[in-house]
Amino acid sequence: MSDVDPVGARTRAEFMLLLRRRREVAGLSYRQLERRARQDGGTLPPSTVATMLRRSTLPGPELIATFVRACGADGGEVAAWLSTRARIASAGTSGGVTEPPEPGVVVPRQLPPGVPGLVGRRSALAELDAADSGLVVVTGGPGVGKTALAVHWAHRARNRFPDGQLHVDLRDCPSTGAALANLLVGLGVQAGAVPADDRQAAALFRSVVADRRVLLLLDGATSAEQVRPLRPGAAGSCTVVTSRDRLVGLAVHDSARVVEVPPLDREHAVRLLAQALGERRVAAELSAACRLAALCDRLPLALRLAATAVDHTSATPIADLVAELLVDPFGALAVHADLRLDAAFDLSYRALDPVCRRVFRLLGTLPGAVDTAVVASAADLPLSEARGVLRRLVDGHLVVRGEADSHTVRGLLREYARGLGAPARHETAAA
Template structure:
């Protein structure tokens, strides 16, 4: 949009001059829409406002209908008469800066590298294609939410699909990728900081990044207006965190990944959800084979299948197991499968600083005390199917309460719904829950136990605090949780 502003004469760019409006000022949209919303809220006609601002009525009308770019002095007059702050001025300054720097749009290409050995998920690729490419006629920004349990491959799918889309010629104006750090024990990234990063990534000079959250969001929408940009929001904590980051104009598309179902998102956007589960058997074996090489895998395909089974067909566990084999010249699939016969050993799968248990810890830490207790209990319940009655009996709560707690665990993807009454828990999560139960609820010798996330004063952690807290990886602690 801003590129055209500088190129076009003021009279020709029609709605493409739109500057997004602060979310707090009513419906998000263009500078003109914001102006109209403020004018109407004050009960002023165009002529009355023009008189108060000392501007020509026709000029005002053209700006309200986004046929003309507002000057900074015009925006100051808007602020003087309408907002009492710097709302309009800040947006006009950002637009002017952008227009001045015709080449100021820095085309972002922030996607992490695609996987060399990506397997499966064909159906999900097709759904994403339909959701995010089939919107040419719509004015809405398509939003796809990929959710599922820890390590199931949400980020990998988003990234792989995004690379495919780019190689098909989509999102020519750029791709933005942000880790929102939803499950991190240190806290989720604050939209305020994320917007600053996003604005800088598309070429807004640091000194032009507005100081206010709504204005940052509005400026971001303005920059994306009229462009084809893909925004990948990885590891979202909740809908509130995403809201200020959403582009306002069609042409852009958003892929969100989250361990949560993101309640409330539907009321914000027409988001469509894709829930991921572990890979199917052949895909899981293929993932191991691709990673360790055909020669090693084909030497003992039965062992590869057992290994995949013991990894619960969960991509993160499969990758860690495969890496273990690759990094030890004499380690075979059979030897590792035997080692992983012990459920406990599966949780300790680790390569470098990636540890399977840590991925689960982050989700567990986010649970409140009651839900965490029930989660641990579920690890000890006999049988695979979980229902409210058995949960209520073992947790000593009412069936209604048990049903509520189970819904909450399903919302965090720590169990999944099997039918109207029953839930299932992934084998690795069950082993994890049982392990925690033994450490915390039995009188075991102890060991590393994740502290659940304490109530925080602020839901989001500013960038400085995140940096200060270190790498953002789960922090091992040795305290109990009761």
């Protein structure tokens, strides 16, 4: 008998863990197992073994017997494996040990379509490539292209995760339970079998994806607490989270890798305009295109809106849009009622608490960069509270921290803050 004894296994997960351990003890490759099974008159293709050991589904008795015999099991050990399998299978249908429902055979492929023509993200893509598994937070300010980057990388890396790619837009999920239900149903669990209790649903999710290699893309997270119940427990899986906040709690407590997505540099910002408007047109008005890129803060969303605004009247020179941006940037980029840059900024602003909103609007009225003491005095806050507020604004990518404790709101965000209006000195309610 091997030192791997299946008799004590009570669940499928424990049984499958012991089954994998049996091969490790035997020290045999999939090809060696295939040859041994053939010598014994059986068949055991390597692909079958790989699938069996990767999934949490309980294998059939004949496959288990063939596998453990190829691993060197004698008749008594084979009988022990089959007896344990029968007991676990019976418990799963008779109300004994609670087991997760069997997932469906369809491997989830839920990634949204990628944005064509992604430019200027080589460094960030390399960071994501280095994160083959674990937890990654893709973070940056509004309109910087976090989702486009994450989706682009996920499509490029999908072959690393043969057991599926899952996607949840957390902005459309009213609760953790709704997000878990979406994930479980995507993995083949019947909707009626999803527990109503969030902790049980999270445990079921981890059970279903155990021993699988899946990619999970969580888009639009607002807090670490929102992410933690949705993480697979399997070491070979990867969770990519996009967020406007740095989610420092995930970096500190969950060893998350943080990938910062900055605005494009000037070269790639102009290249994005050239993709949308045509190389010849941008080359003919290169100076205006460079100015347009700068006025758009080199944000991909703003640049695409600007390209759409110019293209609506293709005879209009790029320089004319530049002149409009200098007067009314958000009006010039409002190409449609549902496509507004300030709407993207609204999402970040509304996520702030009332004090952070007030300080953000205040920074829009203060000239240049100011230090914490100036902000504390202007906002009538204790220095320690002002420091915490500024830290939250920096983590949310609404304020830039410079050298010597200086803070500023730049470019379009400053125009946005000014447009919100100056706050009253003692205001506490949300704007």
